[in-house]
Amino acid sequence: MKQTPNEKTIQERLKPGVITLDGFLGEDNRHYHDIINEDMEKLKSLNITKEDIADRMQYFTDLALMNNDEEAVIDDIYKVHYLTERGKIVSPFMDRGLIAKGSITLHNMQNDLKVCWTPLNISMIRNHGFFEGKGATHRLEPEILVKAIF
């Protein structure tokens, strides 16, 4: 596959040990374009946009952040916990700005689904439709994510 130098750099930055220890691709050997394309098809079939998903994740993230590293119950349905970490991280896609470290865990008490994401996940979903490769530490299956957060 023909790649621009930028795309090559991005593919490199997604690998283990560059930005995070485990990287963002998991056992997925596909090019990140293919991972994104498949997930975007999934979103189409779910009739939802990546921006809708990112907005909803950001909503929970912001509310949980105000709870000082403690669990928050939101709208009587969602238990959300934002564990903040010191330090910032950069996007493998070389988007502008540094992103806070930390992880957000959401438990939907109605359907008992649990999902976990990082602020970087929100940025990668919003700006690139990237939910990470299969088997990656923070891979978010679009279908499960949508069921959990909406």
Added chain:
Amino acid sequence: MLSLIINNVVIFAGIGGFLALLLVIADYFLANYGDCQIDINGKKKLTVKGGSSLLNSLAENNVFIPSACGGRGTCGLCKVKVKEGGGPLLPTERPYLDADELKNGVRLSCQVKVKEDIIISIPEALFSIRKFKGVVETIIDYTYDTKGLVIKLIEPAKIDFKAGQYIQLESKKYAKSKQVVSRAYSMANCPENNNVVELIIRRVPDGIMTTFVHDYLKKDDELYLTGPYGDFFIRDTDTDMIFVAGGSGMAPFKGIIEDLYKKESKQHIVYFFGARTTEDLFLVDEMKEYEKKMADFTFIPVISQPEKSPDWKGESGYIPPLLDKHIRDPKNTEGYLCGSPALIASTEKKMKELGIENVYYDSFG
């Protein structure tokens, strides 16, 4: 006809590819930029062999710019102001630079190649930063996810610093991490013990450096670090002081309190140390000892999940609501904070509401 077109496309693509390859090879083997001069702040001139990154060229001449990713353009810490030279801005630099920085010629020194004379400006404090070689003297298990590290300095054998400052520790290649990274950690020792560097390192899930320290580092291993960096240290005043830390945020305060003790400080100091459960608390006995030994020092550990620590008799909940009963005169009080961004944000807000104007915090967040 079709085969003719395909043939032509293949031939042109081949020629294009060959020329591009030639250029890369020529740049690699033949590019000789000769000696270049780096002018720093108009005060120091270095003559370096052209072709290397600005970050490395400076480091080879003992000028250490903070960096945490080994020059891979992923940490954004290695900013310097380039006044002249340095070539065009690269796409790898853009993410880290805001509009002001772009306007002022700020660049990532690891991405700038020295191919011509360059004029740069950096903070003067960076001139006093050194690279140290040390060996791991002790590894302490403070909690299930937090380790203490005592590194004995070998070369140079001493480090001059102010209590509360930080160093950048270099990892080694291991398992999945195929490159050296460096990360910032506050020093937990006081400046009087200047032949060692003590660190407190909490495991970060998926963290390249903390996995190295927690799972791979052993006693007597050799390590490299640079420092001291940072402006998180006690201001030279005689005001009351409120310290607030969470988790590994204990590190700078351990050094600061040891230092204040050695200087026989009489200041009114209250230190809140936040943890989730009693299992996350550490160095409590040592801090309680300082309560006895120092003139006016109070240590208050606070547990945020008391339901998980049923035997806990101390303070619990959030730290900010506990502050006001320990503040005698907000106008004569300084706040010092180190911990998670959530802890820093909520505590700073509360301190400002209470009328404390001078609030300093460790800016790793």
